[in-house]
Amino acid sequence: MLKTSARILTAALLLVAAMGIGSCAGVGQQRASEPRRPNIIVILADDLGYGDMSTYGGSIPTPNIDRLAASGVRFTSGYVPAAVCAPSRAALLSGRQQTRFGFEFNPVGRDEMTGLPLGETTIAQMLKGAGYVTGIVGKWHIGQAAGFHPLDRGFDSFFGVLGGATDFITRPAEGDIAAVIPGDNLTTRTRFPVSRGREVVEEPRYLTEAFTEEARGFIRTQRDKPFFLYLAYTAPHTPLQATKTYADRFPDIASPYQRTYAAMVSALDDGVGAIMGELRAQGLERDTVVIFLSDNGCAGYIRGGCTNRPLEAGKGTPWEGGIRVPFILAAPGRIPAGVVDDRVISSLDIMTTAAQLAGTRAPQKAEGADLVAALTTARDKPVHDALSWRMGPNHAVREGRWKLIVVNKSDTIQNLDKVYGEPVPDGIAATVGPLGQWVLLYDLDADPGETRNLAAQYPEVVQRLSSRFETWNALNVEPIFTSRRQFHSLIGEWRVQLFN
Numbered sequence: 075m076l077k078t079s080a081r082i083l084t085a086a087l088l089l090v091a092a093m094g095i096g097s098c099a100g101v102g103q104q105r106a107s108e109p110r111r112p113n114i115i116v117i118l119a120d121d122l123g124y125g126d127m128s129t130y131g132g133s134i135p136t137p138n139i140d141r142l143a144a145s146g147v148r149f150t151s152g153y154v155p156a157a158v159c160a161p162s163r164a165a166l167l168s169g170r171q172q173t174r175f176g177f178e179f180n181p182v183g184r185d186e187m188t189g190l191p192l193g194e195t196t197i198a199q200m201l202k203g204a205g206y207v208t209g210i211v212g213k214w215h216i217g218q219a220a221g222f223h224p225l226d227r228g229f230d231s232f233f234g235v236l237g238g239a240t241d242f243i244t245r246p247a248e249g250d251i252a253a254v255i256p257g258d259n260l261t262t263r264t265r266f267p268v269s270r271g272r273e274v275v276e277e278p279r280y281l282t283e284a285f286t287e288e289a290r291g292f293i294r295t296q297r298d299k300p301f302f303l304y305l306a307y308t309a310p311h312t313p314l315q316a317t318k319t320y321a322d323r324f325p326d327i328a329s330p331y332q333r334t335y336a337a338m339v340s341a342l343d344d345g346v347g348a349i350m351g352e353l354r355a356q357g358l359e360r361d362t363v364v365i366f367l368s369d370n371g372c373a374g375y376i377r378g379g380c381t382n383r384p385l386e387a388g389k390g391t392p393w394e395g396g397i398r399v400p401f402i403l404a405a406p407g408r409i410p411a412g413v414v415d416d417r418v419i420s421s422l423d424i425m426t427t428a429a430q431l432a433g434t435r436a437p438q439k440a441e442g443a444d445l446v447a448a449l450t451t452a453r454d455k456p457v458h459d460a461l462s463w464r465m466g467p468n469h470a471v472r473e474g475r476w477k478l479i480v481v482n483k484s485d486t487i488q489n490l491d492k493v494y495g496e497p498v499p500d501g502i503a504a505t506v507g508p509l510g511q512w513v514l515l516y517d518l519d520a521d522p523g524e525t526r527n528l529a530a531q532y533p534e535v536v537q538r539l540s541s542r543f544e545t546w547n548a549l550n551v552e553p554i555f556t557s558r559r560q561f562h563s564l565i566g567e568w569r570v571q572l573f574n
Contacts, residue, residue, distance in 0.1 A: 110300065110361055111206075111300045111431065111432055111433055112300070112361055112362055112363045112405070112408070112431050112432075113300055113301050113302070113303070113358060113361055113362040113363070114201070114206075114301075114302045114303070114362070114363050114365075114428050114431060114432070115302075115303045115305060115349065115362060115363070115364045115365070116166075116197075116302075116303070116304050116305065116365045116367075116424060117305045117307070117346060117349070117364065117365065117366045117367075118163075118166070118212070118213075118304070118305070118306040118307065118367060118368070118369055119307055119309065119310070119342060119366075119367070119368040119369070119400070120159065120213060120239075120306070120307055120308050120309060120310065120311035120368070120369055121159075121310060121311045121312075121368070121369070121370065121371070121372050121373050121380075121389055122310060122339070122342070122368035122372060122380075122399070122400060123368075123371055123372030123380040123381050123382045123383075123388070123395075124368075124371060124372075124382045124383070124385050124394075124395065124398055124399060124400060125381040125382050125383035125384065125385070126310075126335075126339055126372060126380050126381060127139055127140075127339065127343075127400060128140055129143050129148065129400065129402075130148075130150075130400055132381065132383075133336075134336045134339045134340065135340070135343075136339065136340075136342075136343040137343065137347070138343045138344065138346045138347030138350065139343050139346050139366065139400075139402070141347075141350070142346060142350065142364065142366060142402055142404050143402045143404075144411065144412050145404045145406065145411050145412075146364075146402060146403050146404030146405060146406075146409060146411055146413070147402065147403045147404075147409060147410065147413045147414075147415050147449060148401075148402050148413070148414050148415070149401040149402070149403070149415050149416075149417070149419055150414060150415070150416045151398065151416050151417060151418045151419065152367060152398065152399055152400070152401025152419050152420070152421075153397050153398055153399070153418065153419065153420050153421070153461055153472070154166070154367070154368075154369060154370055154397055154399055154420070154421045155171050155172060155173075155397075155420060155421065155422060155461075155463065156172055156178075156370065156397075156463070156465070157370045157371065157389055157390050157391055157392065157396035157397050157463075157465065157574070158179075158180050158370055158389060158390055158574045159180060159213075159215055159238055159311075159369050159370065160177070160179075160180045160181055160185070160215045160216055160238065161177050161178060161179065161180065162369040162370050162421070163213075163214075163215055163216050163306070163369060164177040164190045164194075164216050165177075165421060165422060166197075166369075166421040166422070166424055166425075167190065167196045167197055167198070167216065167227075167304075167425075168190065168194040168195065168196060168197075168425070168440075169197065169422055169424070169425025169426060169436060169437065169439075169440035169441060169442050170194065170422070170439055170440060170441055171422070171441060171462075171550070173464045173547075173550040173551070173553075174439075174441075174549060174550060174551065175190075175191045175193070175194055175551065175554075176191070176551050176552060176553050176554035176555075177190060177191070177216070177553075177554065178464065178465070178466070178553040178554075178557075179465075179466075179504075179553060179555065179556065179557040179558070179559075179573065179574060180238070180557075180558075180559065180574055181215075181555065182497050182558040182559060183497075183558075184500075184555050185215065185216065185217055185218050185219075185222075185236075185237065185238075186218045186219060187219055188217060188219060188222070188554065188555070189216045189217015189218065189219060189222030190216040190217055190222065190227065191554070192221055192222075195437040196227045196228045197228075197302065197304070197424065197425050197428055198210070198224075198227060198228030198229045198302060198304065199227060199228030200228070200425070200428070200429060200432075200434065200436065200437065201228075201302040201428060201432055201434070202228045202229075202230070202302075203434070204429075204432045204433065204434035205300065206299075206300045206301055206302045206432060207230055207296045207299055207300070207301040207302070208228055208229045208230050208231075208301070208302045208303075208304075209229060209230060209231040209232070209292045209296070209301065209302070209303050209304070210224050210229045210231070210232050210233075210234060210303075210304045210305075210306065211232075211233050211234055211285050211288045211289045211292065211303070211304070211305050211306070212233075212234040212235070212285050212304075212305055212306035212307050212308060213234055213235055213238070213239075213306040213307070213308050214232075214234060214235070214236045214237075214306070215236070215237060215238050217236075218236045218237070223236070223272065225271065225272065229304075231271070231292065232269065232270070232271055232272075233268075233269070233270050233271075233285075233288045234268065234269065234285065234306070235266050235267070235268055235269070235308065236266070236269065237265070237266035238261070238266070238311075239261035239266065239308060239311050239312060239313070240261055240262065240263050240265075240266035240267070240268070240281070240308065241261070241262055241263040241281070241313060241315065242280055242281040242282065242308070242309070242313065242315040242316070242338075243280060243281075243315045243317065244263050244277075244278060245278060247317070247318065248318070249317075249318025249321060249322070250315070250316065250317050250318055250321065251315070251316050251318075251321045251330065251333065251334050251337065252313065252314060252315045252316075252330075252334060253314040253330040253331045253333075253334040253335075253376075253377070253379065254313075254314075255312060255313075255314070255331075255375065255376055255377065257312070258312060258313040261312060261313055263277075268281075268284075280316075280317045280341070281308060281309075282307060282308070282309045282338070282341040282342060282345055283341065283345070285305065285307055285308075285345065286344070286345035286348050286349065287348075289303060289305045289345075289349055289352075290348060290349065290352040293349070293352045293353065293356060293358070294352065294356060297356045297357075297358060300432070302428070305349070307342055307345065309338045309339070309341060309342045309345075310335055310338035310339050310342060310372075310380070311373075312373070312376060314331060314334040314335055314338065314376060314379060315334065315338075316334050316337030316338050316341065317337075317341075319341075320337035320338070320340045320341045320344075321333065321334070321337045323336075323337065323340055324336045324337055324340075329377075329378065329379070331376055331377040331378060331379035332378065332379050332380075334379065335376065335379035335380050346366065349364075350364070359406060360406045360407055363403070363404070363405040363408065363431055363446075364402075364403075364404045364405075365401075365402070365403050365404075365424060365427075366400070366401070366402040366404075367399050367400060367401040367402070367421060368399040368400055369399070370389050370390075370396060370397065370399065371385070371387075371388040371389050371391075371395045371396045371397065371398070371399060372388050372389060372395075373388060373389040373390075374387070374388045374389065374390075374563075382394070382395030382396075384522055384523050385398055385522065385523060385524075386523050386524040386525070386565065386566060387524075387565045387566075390559075390572055390574045391563070391565060391570075391572060392463055392465060392468055392469065392470040392479050392481060393479065393524055393565060394477070394518070394522065394523075394524055397463060397470075399421075401419065401421075403427075403445055403446075403449075405431075405446060408431075408446055408450070409446055409449040409450060410449065410450075413449070415449070415453075417448070417456060417457050418456065418457060418458050418461060418472060419443070419445060419448075419457050419458065420442060420458065420461055422440075422441050422442035423442035423443045423444070423445050423457070424442065424445075425437075425440045425442050426440055426442040426443055426444050427442070427443075427444050427445045427446055430444045430446060430447065431446065443457050443458065445457070456474070459473065459474075460472060460473040460474075460539075460542050460546075462542065462543050462546040462547070464547060464550060465504075465572070465573050465574070466504025466505070466553075466557055466573035467480075467482060467504060467505055467506045467507075467511070467573075468480065468481040468482060468511075468570075468571075468572065468573060469543055469547070471539040471540075471542050471543045471546075472518070473538075473539055473542060475517055475518055475519040475520075476515065476516070476517065476518070476535055476539060477515070477516045477517075477518050477524065478513075478514070478515055478535075478536060478539040478540065478543070479512070479513075479514040479515075479516075479524075480511050480512070480513055480514075480540075480543075481511060481512050481514070481568070481570045481571075481572075482506060482507040482509070482510075482511055482512075482570060482571035482572075483507060483509035483510055483511060483512055483569065483570065483571070484507070484509065484562040484563075484569040484570050484571040485509060485569065486562045486569070487562055487563065487564050487569060488561045488562040488563060497558035497559060498556075498557065498558045498559065498560050499558075500555070500556060500558065501556055502556055502557075502560070503556055504553075504556065504557045504560065504573040507571055512568055512570065513529050513536060514527045514529060514568070515527060515528045515529040515532060515535060515536055515539075516528065524566070525566065557573040557574060559573070559574040560572070560573050560574075561574075
């Protein structure tokens with residue numbers, strides 16, 4: 075009888091285990107006996123130049139970001155799929171080229187009506203389905219209408235701004251500084267308020283500090299469960315504003331644009347340091363993967379306040395300064411530390427990397443690579459054979475050392491003061507102009523600054539990269555809204571028409 079009872083008890087226990095009774099573990103959830111899945115934090119800077127930080131050889135000291143890079147991998151050929159804010163974010167959060175679903179241009183006011191298409195799965199939705207707690211602090215910029223809010227797209231909590239930019243300081247104090255540029259009147263707290271959840275709140279703190287403290291609070295609150303934090307700072311995007319604390323660090327910079335911008339980057343760096351400090355305080359540093367990058371290059375319209383050196387051009391352009399960004403991955407115990415990696419990677423890789431870390435599957439349509447696997451297997455193997463970009467009729471392809479740019483010719487140069495002038499009306503398509511297009515080919519290994527056009531010397535490379543683009547472009551769709559910022563610029567020796 076005793077043996078029979080034991081057999082019955084054993085069978086019952088096996089049945090309970092098989093059914094998951096008495097355990098919270100289910101599909102996408104973690105069993106108590108399994109090692110903890112890592113927390114994932116994506117820190118996204120806004121319009122941060124490739125050459126601005128000391129981490130990448132720039133003149134603005136960023137000791138905390140330097141330490142983050144030293145604890146992981148600093149990529150020197152990290153790219154984003156778009157050279158302006160909203161399309162870049164749509165790609166990062168979906169793991170798909172934004173041109174696949176028509177989010178090709180900045181909304182410029184239309185994000186109150188639409189946003190990231192509802193058929194696209196966000197990283198937050200994927201990780202929430204895998205049992206993660208998900209939070210966003212900072213800038214959203216990919217939809218404000220019903221159904222497009224962060225809380226409708228997989229995030230459990232939201233503190234930040236839904237639009238593209240807002241004031242950093244609402245109550246200036248003695249010693250605070252600002253450098254005004256045209257368009258600042260369009261990026262005010264009145265027009266783009268700060269919200270907690272779905273409710274507008276008054277936020278008196280310097281905005282970068284407010285975002286940092288909110289992110290630290292999220293880490294403390296969620297420390298006992300796997301979490302995903304998307305910390306999307308608005309710094310150092312305009313308006314250029316900094317408190318005395320940060321302004322006093324740069325007393326010898328004469329230009330108000332450079333000084334204010336440097337102060338904003340310094341505040342951003344302090345924020346990164348505070349986040350890492352909070353992880354250490356909570357004993358989570360080795361349980362957390364941190365990815366730091368910018369959404370695009372720094373903007374040429376802030377009067378020399380920033381730099382993408384040694385890269386050419388900046389925000390809004392298909393040149394390297396627009397699409398190659400600072401990109402750091404720190405994953406203690408999972409990847410090597412103190413590594414500099416020059417392989418071509420993309421913010422599209424974040425979705426796939428996060429899925430692998432969380433032990434789940436990325437959406438079938440995701441286009442990225444697993445960066446952790448790339449860093450722990452064949453280090454000499456390319457992560458991507460090629461990357462492509464489309465900005466209306468303008469486009470670019472990078473394949474190994476080669477970079478092809480095809481861009482509309484122009485016969486005029488637009489005053490920088492007009493960049494944020496009256497937008498082009500809706501419905502005017504971005505097409506090849508009457509002057510045709512420049513075809514530019516660069517050898518980035520020899521010429522990272524894109525100063526020497528080699529198209530005439532290597533027509534076979536131009537043809538190969540053009541064919542690559544056509545194959546890639548065949549999977550794209552028409553934009554869901556047209557470009558409302560179509561302007562003319564001089565980049566190097568080329569007069570060009572750009573579409574953002």
